[in-house]
Amino acid sequence: MSSFAGRMKEYPNMSLDRFDRENLHARAYFLSHCHKDHMKGLKGPLLKRKLKFSLTVKLYCSFVTKELLLSNPKYAFWEDHIVALELESPTLITLIDEASGEKEELVVTLLPAGHCPGSVMFLVEGAQGTVLYTGDFRLAKGDASRIELLHSGSRVKDIKSVYLDSTFYDPRFYQIPSRETCLHAIRGLVQDWVSRSAYHTVWLNCKAAYGYEYLFTNLGDEFHTQIHVKSLDMFKKMPEILSHVTTDRATQIHACRHPKDEEFVPASRLPCGSSASDGTPLNIISIKPSTMWFGERTQRTKVIVRTGASSYRACFSFHSSYSEIKDFLSYLQPINIYPSVIPIDVDCADWLFEGADLAPVRKRVMMQEATPTTLPNPPDEPLPLTHIPLITGDYMDCTESNDDEEERYLEEEERGGERDEGSVSNSGTPPHWEEFFTTEILTDSQTSQPHSCSHTSPSHSTLTGSQTPELFVDDSVKLPSQAESMLIQSEDRCQGDALTNLDAGGEESGSHTHQSEPTESQVSSDFDIPSTPDSHTPGPDDLSDLYRRLAAGEEVVTRTGSQSL
DNA sequence: GCGATCAGGT
DNA sequence: CACACCTGATCGC
Numbered sequence: 334m335s336s337f338a339g340r341m342k343e344y345p346n347m348s349l350d351r352f353d354r355e356n357l358h359a360r361a362y363f364l365s366h367c368h369k370d371h372m373k374g375l376k377g378p379l380l381k382r383k384l385k386f387s388l389t390v391k392l393y394c395s396f397v398t399k400e401l402l403l404s405n406p407k408y409a410f411w412e413d414h415i416v417a418l419e420l421e422s423p424t425l426i427t428l429i430d431e432a433s434g435e436k437e438e439l440v441v442t443l444l445p446a447g448h449c450p451g452s453v454m455f456l457v458e459g460a461q462g463t464v465l466y467t468g469d470f471r472l473a474k475g476d477a478s479r480i481e482l483l484h485s486g487s488r489v490k491d492i493k494s495v496y497l498d499s500t501f502y503d504p505r506f507y508q509i510p511s512r513e514t515c516l517h518a519i520r521g522l523v524q525d526w527v528s529r530s531a532y533h534t535v536w537l538n539c540k541a542a543y544g545y546e547y548l549f550t551n552l553g554d555e556f557h558t559q560i561h562v563k564s565l566d567m568f569k570k571m572p573e574i575l576s577h578v579t580t581d582r583a584t585q586i587h588a589c590r591h592p593k594d595e596e597f598v599p600a601s602r603l604p605c606g607s608s609a610s611d612g613t614p615l616n617i618i619s620i621k622p623s624t625m626w627f628g629e630r631t632q633r634t635k636v637i638v639r640t641g642a643s644s645y646r647a648c649f650s651f652h653s654s655y656s657e658i659k660d661f662l663s664y665l666q667p668i669n670i671y672p673s674v675i676p677i678d679v680d681c682a683d684w685l686f687e688g689a690d691l692a693p694v695r696k697r698v699m700m701q702e703a704t705p706t707t708l709p710n711p712p713d714e715p716l717p718l719t720h721i722p723l724i725t726g727d728y729m730d731c732t733e734s735n736d737d738e739e740e741r742y743l744e745e746e747e748r749g750g751e752r753d754e755g756s757v758s759n760s761g762t763p764p765h766w767e768e769f770f771t772t773e774i775l776t777d778s779q780t781s782q783p784h785s786c787s788h789t790s791p792s793h794s795t796l797t798g799s800q801t802p803e804l805f806v807d808d809s810v811k812l813p814s815q816a817e818s819m820l821i822q823s824e825d826r827c828q829g830d831a832l833t834n835l836d837a838g839g840e841e842s843g844s845h846t847h848q849s850e851p852t853e854s855q856v857s858s859d860f861d862i863p864s865t866p867d868s869h870t871p872g873p874d875d876l877s878d879l880y881r882r883l884a885a886g887e888e889v890v891t892r893t894g895s896q897s898l
Numbered sequence: 899g900c901g902a903t904c905a906g907g908t
Numbered sequence: 909c910a911c912a913c914c915t916g917a918t919c920g921c
Binding site: 334368369370500501505506540541542544592593623624625626650651652 | 909910911912913914915
């Protein structure tokens with residue numbers, strides 16, 4: 334849970350993702366995405382009153398976030414105070430102190446965060462330097478190098494501070510299977526089930542939060558069906574999503590919810606109460622998207638876990654893993670890092686200080702926010718940790734990792750392997766939600782013709798798979814040597830039930846099928862290499878070299894004017 | 899009656 | 909593990 338107090342040290346007159354307490358005095362507000370834990374105070378009466386008397390206070394966010402926010406009537410009073418910004422379009426924003434008239438100019442750029450529809454990171458450039466507020470994000474390895482506006486020419490911008498979503502910035506969450514791997518596994522399970530008969534139905538037990546939409550669109554496409562959901566209202570202006578969801582219960586894939594669902598769902602009923610028209614009972618399995626992570630030493634493709642006769646958990650994460658965060662930070666090389674949650678357990682912080690001999694000349698500290706009890710100065714004195722927070726060398730074991738073997742688990746059935754995934758989905762690229770957005774309001778009957786309205790996104794993203802096929806990752810690339818050495822051949826891998834052994838009745842299957850070792854190409858999917866021509870992600874060797882040179886006092890970071898628009 | 903906070907649940 | 913909620917109880921205004 335984000336404990337970010339809302340303000341950045343460099344630009345205390347803007348508030349991001351927090352709208353209570355000190356943030357009531359902000360000159361401008363920023364919302365990175367539409368999750369409740371980032372909207373604290375946003376519907377508070379104090380802020381509501383402030384808006385009434387203010388001509389200049391605005392809330393900046395993406396078009397999609399604006400749409401999702403306003404689909405909830407409780408936030409309707411914001412309507413005339415929201416300024417939706419295009420992605421990747423640097424925008425000059427003037428912060429005005431309404432009492433004194435004092436002005437402060439900033440250039441703010443929204444960068445896609447891959448966390449949920451509309452989610453963005455805020456890149457802020459101004460007199461106090463360039464800072465990046467990540468909000469919540471899920472970016473794959475190498476993604477930072479593909480974001481043009483993090484660069485100035487061919488070089489990464491000089492970033493003073495990163496305000497980081499550090500949810501999984503802990504070695505225990507070393508690796509999380511890629512979005513494509515998870516999607517592929519879920520697709521396989523759904524395929525296995527719904528192909529049995531028209532009465533075989535899948536219930537996706539998703540949380541009441543945005544972020545599962547790309548699962549719906551992908552499964553919808555794959556199985557030529559729409560996914561049953563509770564409401565379509567919020568997607569009115571997002572034809573790509575809208576066309577894949579329905580309120581018609583007569584479909585084999587459901588993601589509907591009911592306040593008190595959990596109990597009676599796996600038995601035979603869906604939250605929506607749907608049943609076959611001829612009285613035949615439906616065969617229902619539930620798939621619960623959950624975050625499952627993979628420590629270095631438990632490298633195995635446990636992407637789907639069977640938790641009962643007809644219930645499964647499927648790996649699914651909105652947040653970047655430790656290794657993805659590490660890659661992100663290694664690439665950006667910020668001077669300061671402010672984690673949004675306490676970075677790691679004090680008891681196992683030793684790993685932080687490994688490699689201290691490589692400490693660079695350039696000051697590099699891990700900042701920690703003032704604890705809530707030491708208010709009222711949110712961007713208060715940081716707590717500098719004296720050594721490098723990023724260890725690009727060997728990862729040190731922190732705690733024993735995830736070996737919760739209390740449940741029977743399935744290993745992902747690899748079928749065609751992951752090499753072919755680029756042809757199935759926009760592999761290697763996070764979903765680009767703005768593409769789904771239109772200013773038109775479509776009715777249900779119009780949604781059979783999905784289209785993206787490019788006029789709302791004149792500056793297209795380099796992350797957009799559909800527009801940049803050359804960015805597709807070739808999963809067959811050789812592992813970087815370091816990454817390769819980190820992969821431990823698993824000992825005897827426990828065999829789970831193969832997906833193909835599911836009974837029609839959902840009984841636990843007695844038969845076991847030997848699972849083959851993942852091939853290198855399958856395992857390497859999280860160590861892919863970016864292919865953007867004019868940029869590259871430094872590999873572990875590059876970084877070690879870089880640190881060595883920094884430690885030797887060489888000037889390797891060339892400063893460029895970070896004020897360029 | 900409302901909001902904020904906490905406990906407990908998925 | 910931790911997420912992003914939800915519900916209900918309690919407290920204060």
